[in-house]
Amino acid sequence: MSGAAISTKPAAGAKVVVEPAGPKPRKLxxxxxxxxxxxxxxxxxxxxxxxxxLVTSFKTMPEIREGYLFNWPRExxxxxxxxxxxxxxxxxxxxxxxxGFWNSVKITVPGVIVSxxxxxxxxxxxxxxxxxxxxxxxxxxMFGAFVPxxxxxxxxxxxxREMGLFATLPGIIIVHTIFGMPILTLLFRNFFASLPEELxxxxxIDGAGYWQIFFRIMLxxxxxxxxxxxxxxxxxxxxxxxxxxxxxxxxxxxxxxQLNNIVTTTxxxxxxxxxxxxxxxxxxxxxxxxxxxxxxxxxxxxxGAVKG
Amino acid sequence: xxxxxxxxxxxxxxxxxPMIATAVGVFVICIIYSIVLSFTNxxxxxxxxxxxxxxYERLWETPRWLISVRNIWLFGFFSIAFNMIxxxxxxxxxxxxxxxxxxxxxxxxxxxxxxxxxxxLVWQWIMDPNLGFQSAVRxxxxxxxxxSPLTNEATAIYGVIVAGIWNGVGVTMAILLAGLxxxxxxxxxxxxxxxxxxxxxxxxxxxxxxRGAFITAFVLxxxxxxxxxxxxxxxxxxxxxxxxxxxxxFVIQHISGRSNVGLGMAAATMMLLPIIxxxxxxxxxxxxxxxxxxxxxxxxxxxxxxxxVKAS
Numbered sequence: 001m002s003g004a005a006i007s008t009k010p011a012a013g014a015k016v017v018v019e020p021a022g023p024k025p026r027k028l029x030x031x032x033x034x035x036x037x038x039x040x041x042x043x044x045x046x047x048x049x050x051x052x053x054l055v056t057s058f059k060t061m062p063e064i065r066e067g068y069l070f071n072w073p074r075e076x077x078x079x080x081x082x083x084x085x086x087x088x089x090x091x092x093x094x095x096x097x098x099x100g101f102w103n104s105v106k107i108t109v110p111g112v113i114v115s116x117x118x119x120x121x122x123x124x125x126x127x128x129x130x131x132x133x134x135x136x137x138x139x140x141x142m143f144g145a146f147v148p149x150x151x152x153x154x155x156x157x158x159x160x161r162e163m164g165l166f167a168t169l170p171g172i173i174i175v176h177t178i179f180g181m182p183i184l185t186l187l188f189r190n191f192f193a194s195l196p197e198e199l200x201x202x203x204x205i206d207g208a209g210y211w212q213i214f215f216r217i218m219l220x221x222x223x224x225x226x227x228x229x230x231x232x233x234x235x236x237x238x239x240x241x242x243x244x245x246x247x248x249x250x251x252x253x254x255x256x257x258q259l260n261n262i263v264t265t266t267x268x269x270x271x272x273x274x275x276x277x278x279x280x281x282x283x284x285x286x287x288x289x290x291x292x293x294x295x296x297x298x299x300x301x302x303x304g305a306v307k308g
Numbered sequence: 309x310x311x312x313x314x315x316x317x318x319x320x321x322x323x324x325x326p327m328i329a330t331a332v333g334v335f336v337i338c339i340i341y342s343i344v345l346s347f348t349n350x351x352x353x354x355x356x357x358x359x360x361x362x363x364y365e366r367l368w369e370t371p372r373w374l375i376s377v378r379n380i381w382l383f384g385f386f387s388i389a390f391n392m393i394x395x396x397x398x399x400x401x402x403x404x405x406x407x408x409x410x411x412x413x414x415x416x417x418x419x420x421x422x423x424x425x426x427x428x429l430v431w432q433w434i435m436d437p438n439l440g441f442q443s444a445v446r447x448x449x450x451x452x453x454x455x456s457p458l459t460n461e462a463t464a465i466y467g468v469i470v471a472g473i474w475n476g477v478g479v480t481m482a483i484l485l486a487g488l489x490x491x492x493x494x495x496x497x498x499x500x501x502x503x504x505x506x507x508x509x510x511x512x513x514x515x516x517x518x519r520g521a522f523i524t525a526f527v528l529x530x531x532x533x534x535x536x537x538x539x540x541x542x543x544x545x546x547x548x549x550x551x552x553x554x555x556x557x558f559v560i561q562h563i564s565g566r567s568n569v570g571l572g573m574a575a576a577t578m579m580l581l582p583i584i585x586x587x588x589x590x591x592x593x594x595x596x597x598x599x600x601x602x603x604x605x606x607x608x609x610x611x612x613x614x615x616x617v618k619a620s
Contacts, residue, residue, distance in 0.1 A: 067443030239423030
């Protein structure tokens with residue numbers, strides 16, 4: 001699973017060995033207790049921030065000022081959540097984080113659809129309709145997976161401005177499609193390459209053309225890899241910050257950018273409870289995707305980290 | 309392209325147009341354009357008055373950049389080292405036929421589902437000097453307890469490292485655990501027969517056998533480190549002072565607010581350099597192993613660039 005996603009060698013990418021390979025445990029020994037102690041302490045480190053976020057978001061400001069970070073709220077209040085969603089201020093606008101949420105939806109939904117459609121076509125063409133040069137372009141694209149964004153961002157700004165796409169919704173969607181393309185193309189290419197070739201040959205003999213084979217045979221078969229791709233892209237685009245700041249413009253500011261603005265531009269007293277409620281709201285969608293998708297998420301994770 | 313062995317299907321060419329446009333337009337032309345601009349004195353808008361390496365000379369005299377470079381090494385070294393050690397430890401402990409493995413896995417991995425902005429903001433709150441972790445521990449009676457790395461120029465970067473590790477360790481764990489599970493059961497049997505202690509087996513036998521998984525995790529970490537931007541913006545905005553500046557932040561600042569595109573592009577080109585070196589090294593090894601395998605005469609056109617990580 002781990003390397004299959006990055007290796008350009010075709011692989012099914014779904015080989016997960018479930019059985020632990022370690023030595024068989026004896027009874028409850030000191031070592032066993034040590035193992036569990038280590039895991040539980042680690043789990044606490046990982047869960048602590050989530051706990052802090054949750055309890056802080058339900059506390060009142062006077063209670064927060066007492067400085068008991070980890071305590072369960074004494075007076076339970078939903079006020080911070082309502083404020084975070086609807087009335088928290090960024091600069092002069094006081095509409096909370098909700099506009100950011102809808103902007104993120106407007107960016108993520110078409111972004112996911114467009115990027116995955118193009119990547120599926122790429123993978124299909126690279127697997128079955130190779131032509132001289134197609135592999136070179138793929139090689140360049142793979143190189144792109146490792147290029148720091150900062151190297152291409154400025155020319156891209158100039159280009160988008162020339163095309164009239166800078167700070168527009170189509171503009172940011174195109175940017176997400178571009179930077180999602182290397183890893184998604186690789187995913188689909190490896191997937192299609194792992195299918196039996198007879199399938200394609202039979203369809204060819206029956207006289208099916210390029211698009212027919214794609215839509216009637218390959219697309220329906222690629223559902224498993226498409227699910228991985230959707231998980232990858234939904235979390236990736238939703239969590240994006242850099243492209244949102246640079247390319248989305250004020251009108252389409254995604255949730256992450258707005259969250260950062262709410263937290264960092266507060267004038268006067270900082271309302272930590274409102275900030276934490278807003279933070280949870282911004283993390284809610286990818287977290288929901290994670291908890292619902294479970295194992296699928298793990299499958300996509302090695303691939304997704306390349307995009308990081 | 310003089311002699312085509314395979315006839316190009318026009319539909320295939322249409323289907324691949326977005327990819328070709330991206331590969332050539334973004335990952336060739338844009339990169340070249342950036343590099344060219346680094347040799348000009350472009351300020352807010354691009355111009356083509358070439359000034360040689362002057363921007364690079366200036367760059368390496370700019371404290372903000374020097375701090376950025378120092379930070380990326382510090383951040384890279386510590387976060388990758390901790391990620392690998394902590395990740396491998398977690399993987400090994402997860403491999404002990406423990407109960408509730410899925411629950412632990414879910415807990416270790418969920419931070420990765422959160423954005424780095426969220427990660428940065430949460431840890432910034434935890435590290436708040438007045439109301440965060442420090443005050444919570446002090447309220448328990450340890451009145452001298454000190455933990456506020458972000459307020460101090462010397463320690464701020466370590467605060468960022470802690471948050472970064474929290475976000476990414478689960479991924480390393482997942483990759484290394486998959487690698488551990490890929491080690492042949494026979495190896496374990498042989499080790500037991502020879503009476504080698506478990507910890508020694510993990511350290512000296514299975515670890516070297518998992519080179520692929522480690523390289524995968526390492527490459528993912530490296531790419532993440534070079535790109536680190538969101539975390540800094542959310543946690544420290546590069547401060548206090550310029551103590552947590554990073555190259556990625558430096559570039560963005562110079563093409564936007566500071567409007568010094570030439571200098572920004574020189575910095576961006578410097579960011580590309582390590583990636584190029586890594587790819588060149590990998591290409592060299594791929595070429596060497598291909599030459600060794602040439603005897604077989606396999607005409608399989610191995611793909612160049614991304615071959616770096618072959619774990620499976």
